[in-house]
Amino acid sequence: MSTNTPHAGVAVVAARAPLEIIQVPDLKPAEGQVCVEVHWVGSTPFDLHQADGGLRVEPPQILGDTAVGVVVKSGEGVEHLKIGDQVFGFLPPVHKQPSQQEFITVPAHLLGKHTLTTSACLNFTLPFPKPEKYTPSDANTPILVWGASSSVGQYTLQLLKYYGYTNVPVTASKRHHQLLRSFGATETFDYTSPEDIHRLEALLASESQNGRRVNVLDNIGSVQGSMEPLARITPPGSLVAVLWPVIKVHAEEDIAPEFTLDTQGVVNWKEGVKTVGVSTHSYEANELRKRDLQPLIMPELLAQGIITPNATRIVEGATLLDRAQSAIDILRRREVSGERLVWRMKQA
Ligand SMILES: NC(=O)c1ccc[n+]([C@@H]2O[C@H](COP(=O)([O-])OP(=O)(O)OC[C@H]3O[C@@H](n4cnc5c(N)ncnc54)[C@H](OP(=O)(O)O)[C@@H]3O)[C@@H](O)[C@H]2O)c1
The missing domain is CATH 3.40.50.720 (NAD(P)-binding Rossmann-like Domain)
Known part of the structure; x- marks a missing residue:
C-alpha cells in the first residue's frame, strides 16, 4: 500500500540510455514485511544486463538486487527483525522492490541481520547446520x-x-x-x-x-x-x-x-x-531456503567465518546518480576483478 510520500530511485529509462533518478512512492509494510532505509548497495553484472541489455526491464526500471540498510518500519508478524536492526538483503526481481532506491518494502525473509554486504549465491542441497563429522559421499568428485x-x-x-x-x-x-x-x-x-x-x-x-x-x-x-x-x-x-x-x-x-x-x-x-x-533469483522456490537462507544461514556463515565476504571497491561520486552511473560504467568496461562494487545511497 502506498503512503504517497515519494523517495528517490535509480532507474533505467531505456536500454543503454544514461540512468535517471525517479521518484517512487513509499510503501507501508504489510503483514510479514518490513521497510528498510537503504544505506549501501552492491552493483552486480545483473545491473549491466538490465541497463544495457534490457534483461527483465519494464522502464522506468529501478536497478539493484543487493542492499544493506536499517529497518525503519515493520508490519505485523515479523519475528526475526525489529525497527533499528541493520540488515542485508538479496532481492529477487519478482518482489518488484529493487535495491537502488532510498527505501524498500519487502518480505522480512529476504533480509538477514548483519552489517556486511553479500551477494548470496547459494544453490546447494547440503545440510545446514552441518552435522558433526559430516563428509559428503562424493567428497573427491572433481x-x-x-x-x-x-x-x-x-x-x-x-x-x-x-x-x-x-x-x-x-x-x-x-x-x-x-x-x-x-x-x-x-x-x-x-x-x-x-x-x-x-x-x-x-x-x-x-x-x-x-x-x-x-x-x-x-x-x-x-x-x-x-x-x-x-x-x-x-x-x-x-x-x-x-x-x-x-x-x-x-x-x-x-x-x-x-x-x-x-x-x-x-x-x-x-x-x-x-x-x-x-538462477539464484529463484531460490525462494525451495521452502527451506526461502525460510532460512537470509534470516539464518547467511548471518551464521558470516559470523562463524565460514565465508569471507568479497573484497569491496567503493564507487565514489558527488550525487546518487553519479555513483550509480559510475558503477555501470565500471561494469561495462569489465574492470571488476575479485571484488564487489559497492556505494552509498546518501553521500556521507
Ligand atoms: N543466474 C543467477 O542467478 C546469477 C547470479 C549471480 C551472477 N550471475 C551471473 O554470473 C556472472 C558472474 O557474476 P558475479 O557477480 O560473480 O561477477 P563478478 O564478480 O563481477 O565477475 C568478475 C570476475 O569475473 C572473472 N572473469 C571475467 N571473465 C572471465 C573468464 N572468461 N573466465 C574466468 N573468469 C572470468 C574476473 O576474473 P579475474 O579477475 O580473475 O580475471 C573477475 O574476477 C555474471 O554474468 C552474472 O550475471 C548469475
Whole structure:
C-alpha cells in the first residue's frame, strides 16, 4: 500500500540510455514485511544486463538486487527483525522492490541481520547446520570452478571447502590464485594462459579416465570467455552448470549485449555432456531456503567465518546518480576483478 510520500530511485529509462533518478512512492509494510532505509548497495553484472541489455526491464526500471540498510518500519508478524536492526538483503526481481532506491518494502525473509554486504549465491542441497563429522559421499568428485575470483565463485569455493570437497580445481587470473587456494582451491589455472588450459584439460581427462564424472560450475556464462574453452576441454559425460544468462555478446559502450538461456546448443559440447542453467533469483522456490537462507544461514556463515565476504571497491561520486552511473560504467568496461562494487545511497 502506498503512503504517497515519494523517495528517490535509480532507474533505467531505456536500454543503454544514461540512468535517471525517479521518484517512487513509499510503501507501508504489510503483514510479514518490513521497510528498510537503504544505506549501501552492491552493483552486480545483473545491473549491466538490465541497463544495457534490457534483461527483465519494464522502464522506468529501478536497478539493484543487493542492499544493506536499517529497518525503519515493520508490519505485523515479523519475528526475526525489529525497527533499528541493520540488515542485508538479496532481492529477487519478482518482489518488484529493487535495491537502488532510498527505501524498500519487502518480505522480512529476504533480509538477514548483519552489517556486511553479500551477494548470496547459494544453490546447494547440503545440510545446514552441518552435522558433526559430516563428509559428503562424493567428497573427491572433481568440481571445476571456472571464474573462481568472481563474487559467485568465491562463495562457492568457500562452501565447497566447508562441506569437505577435496578435488576443486579453479580458473582465475594469476593474481587471485593465492587467495583462492586459501578458500579451498586444490589446483589453480590461469584462464588467459594456453599452457594452463592445456594442463587443465589433461587433469580433467585423467579424472574421466579414472571413471570419475567431471562437474563444472561456470560462474561466467560467456560464450567466448568460458563456454567455448570449456566445451573444448570438458570430457564426454561431464555435467556443466552455467550461471544464467549466457552472454553471447558483451556490452560495450557502442555495442548492445546479447543473451540466451540456451546452455546446451550454444557451443559444441563433447558427447554426453549435460548442461544446466542456474538462477539464484529463484531460490525462494525451495521452502527451506526461502525460510532460512537470509534470516539464518547467511548471518551464521558470516559470523562463524565460514565465508569471507568479497573484497569491496567503493564507487565514489558527488550525487546518487553519479555513483550509480559510475558503477555501470565500471561494469561495462569489465574492470571488476575479485571484488564487489559497492556505494552509498546518501553521500556521507
Ligand atoms: N543466474 C543467477 O542467478 C546469477 C547470479 C549471480 C551472477 N550471475 C551471473 O554470473 C556472472 C558472474 O557474476 P558475479 O557477480 O560473480 O561477477 P563478478 O564478480 O563481477 O565477475 C568478475 C570476475 O569475473 C572473472 N572473469 C571475467 N571473465 C572471465 C573468464 N572468461 N573466465 C574466468 N573468469 C572470468 C574476473 O576474473 P579475474 O579477475 O580473475 O580475471 C573477475 O574476477 C555474471 O554474468 C552474472 O550475471 C548469475
